Amino acid sequence: MSLWTVLKERLKLYEYREALILDKGEVLLYGEILNKAESLAIQISMTTSPRSRIGFLHSRSYTDAISTLGILAAHCTVVPMSLHYGILNCCQVIDKAELDLILSDLAVLPPEIIKLTAKKEIKILSFHDDAVSTPSKLLAQPEEEMAENELAMIMFTSGTTGSPKGVMLSHHNIISNLADIADYFCLNEDDLILICRPLYHAAVMTGEFLHALLSGCKVTFYDDGFNPKRLLSVMKQRKCTVMCGTPTMLYNLSVFRKQQDEISINKIVVSGESLLPQIADRLLECFPGVDFYNVFGLTEASPRVAYLEPALFQSKQGSVGLPLKSVTVNICSEDGSTAETGQIGELMVAGPNVMLEYWRDKQLTHSKLVNGYLRTGDLAYKDEDGFLFIVGRMDQMIIRGGMNIYPQEIENALLECAEIKEIAAWGRSNPKYGQQVCIACVPQVKGQLNNGDILAICRKKLEPYQWPDEIAIVDHLPRNASGKLLRKELYSAMCDLEDRHEKLH
Numbered sequence: 001m002s003l004w005t006v007l008k009e010r011l012k013l014y015e016y017r018e019a020l021i022l023d024k025g026e027v028l029l030y031g032e033i034l035n036k037a038e039s040l041a042i043q044i045s046m047t048t049s050p051r052s053r054i055g056f057l058h059s060r061s062y063t064d065a066i067s068t069l070g071i072l073a074a075h076c077t078v079v080p081m082s083l084h085y086g087i088l089n090c091c092q093v094i095d096k097a098e099l100d101l102i103l104s105d106l107a108v109l110p111p112e113i114i115k116l117t118a119k120k121e122i123k124i125l126s127f128h129d130d131a132v133s134t135p136s137k138l139l140a141q142p143e144e145e146m147a148e149n150e151l152a153m154i155m156f157t158s159g160t161t162g163s164p165k166g167v168m169l170s171h172h173n174i175i176s177n178l179a180d181i182a183d184y185f186c187l188n189e190d191d192l193i194l195i196c197r198p199l200y201h202a203a204v205m206t207g208e209f210l211h212a213l214l215s216g217c218k219v220t221f222y223d224d225g226f227n228p229k230r231l232l233s234v235m236k237q238r239k240c241t242v243m244c245g246t247p248t249m250l251y252n253l254s255v256f257r258k259q260q261d262e263i264s265i266n267k268i269v270v271s272g273e274s275l276l277p278q279i280a281d282r283l284l285e286c287f288p289g290v291d292f293y294n295v296f297g298l299t300e301a302s303p304r305v306a307y308l309e310p311a312l313f314q315s316k317q318g319s320v321g322l323p324l325k326s327v328t329v330n331i332c333s334e335d336g337s338t339a340e341t342g343q344i345g346e347l348m349v350a351g352p353n354v355m356l357e358y359w360r361d362k363q364l365t366h367s368k369l370v371n372g373y374l375r376t377g378d379l380a381y382k383d384e385d386g387f388l389f390i391v392g393r394m395d396q397m398i399i400r401g402g403m404n405i406y407p408q409e410i411e412n413a414l415l416e417c418a419e420i421k422e423i424a425a426w427g428r429s430n431p432k433y434g435q436q437v438c439i440a441c442v443p444q445v446k447g448q449l450n451n452g453d454i455l456a457i458c459r460k461k462l463e464p465y466q467w468p469d470e471i472a473i474v475d476h477l478p479r480n481a482s483g484k485l486l487r488k489e490l491y492s493a494m495c496d497l498e499d500r501h502e503k504l505h
Helices: 003-013 030-045 061-073 083-097 111-119 171-184 202-215 228-238 247-256 277-286 362-368 407-414 451-461 487-504
Strands: 018-021 027-029 053-057 077-080 101-104 123-126 151-156 166-170 192-195 218-221 242-245 267-270 291-297 304-308 319-323 328-332 345-350 373-382 388-393 398-400 403-405 420-430 434-443 470-473
Touching (some): 003 030, 003 061, 027 030, 030 101, 053 083, 061 101, 083 151, 202 242, 403 407
Parallel strands (some): 242 267, 434 470
Antiparallel strands (some): 373 388
8 A cells, every 4th residue: 555545545535624723824624635735646647647746846835835735645765855954955955866757846946956856857847826726636647556665755864964865754654653743742623733844854854744644634834934923923923733843942932932922732743852841841941731742753754753642751851761662672782782771872763664675775775774674873871761762873972991881971961061152072183082072052042151160060060070170151052954953064164273273373
């Protein structure tokens, strides 16, 4: 069974329910969404053949949504793109995915993309909403069921650690993950989910948009740049009941949240980066009565792997919970054995949600898919109750004088200090110790702290082997469109500053 077959059944079932609430208050029913998707599928089928790889590059999440459904209805492979991640990222996706067609609602595509598509002879199909409104019953197309192990989407990673990688997800990968999500995260026709991140993310595509459609609830999009006051206003105005976001995004919302303001939000899903205890406490305080779900996943797992139910959000702070129903996890120690309770090792994931492979990269696929498990590259441990805790990335671990140092432990400890707003830690090569510890700090108040103050805090909060060798005070830490810390960009900027400093002296 294909993903489109599953979606179409629900779109028909909920035909007269409200589906999408657009910017100016327009309402589209589920039946109208079905008509638009099938009408777009007809246009696609007249332009390219089934199983083609089709990218979309739009100015609105609404057109992303219709394009996703239309591409699936045309029995083709969805390849999302987003200008939020820059033109270079889009060009890399276009080049690597070897696209057959691009859908776009942009009046004029960026010149770099025009040049690349012309060079590669990629077709462009302009998206016009009026042109995808013809009732589907007048444009009936022959049904061709796709096998569940066929390719449904190529989701490219955001490229925060290098060039984006194409993750190949089958129909079965996504359907199984949607079933697991529905098992613990229940939405209904009374819910209105606010989607404020691009569908370029697997977490947004699967965990928010597709799950919402299968649940029969209403969906609305927020496409403006991140502005906490504006976002809170939209939540209140549209009477949203559900939203998902990163801890950074939600913390910034909490800063501007006034308790007297009435909002309808009753469920919030937290994902995308580590949830610090102080941020969790802040969210509980500023959003009383809301059910918080702390979840974990990665694109290669379609993406959801584990979840922490609201009842345990406070008592199991820092945990991403238990594996989904059809997912198996293992913590693997350095010698390859299963780690003991409380022992840190690499998180391994197995299940029907794990990707087929990486697009056009057999070597990387073989290094990541080992003995039926996906090597996540995440360092984690289980507590005595079997709950998962993520402590960082293997490629970010600092080895100093033979001691393993986890940047996230340093960051968590220092963020307990009220004078520190943001912190990032990383390692840099050192001929004497192997690596040295570096940190970049954003004070709550500019000019409030100097390097001596921060070092004093470190000596109070950290073990001696974790004390930093280098400290940089900065105005902000670089983050991508979803709020994730761009560690590689930060490290490069800090190295560049150091190099210039050395040349000046």
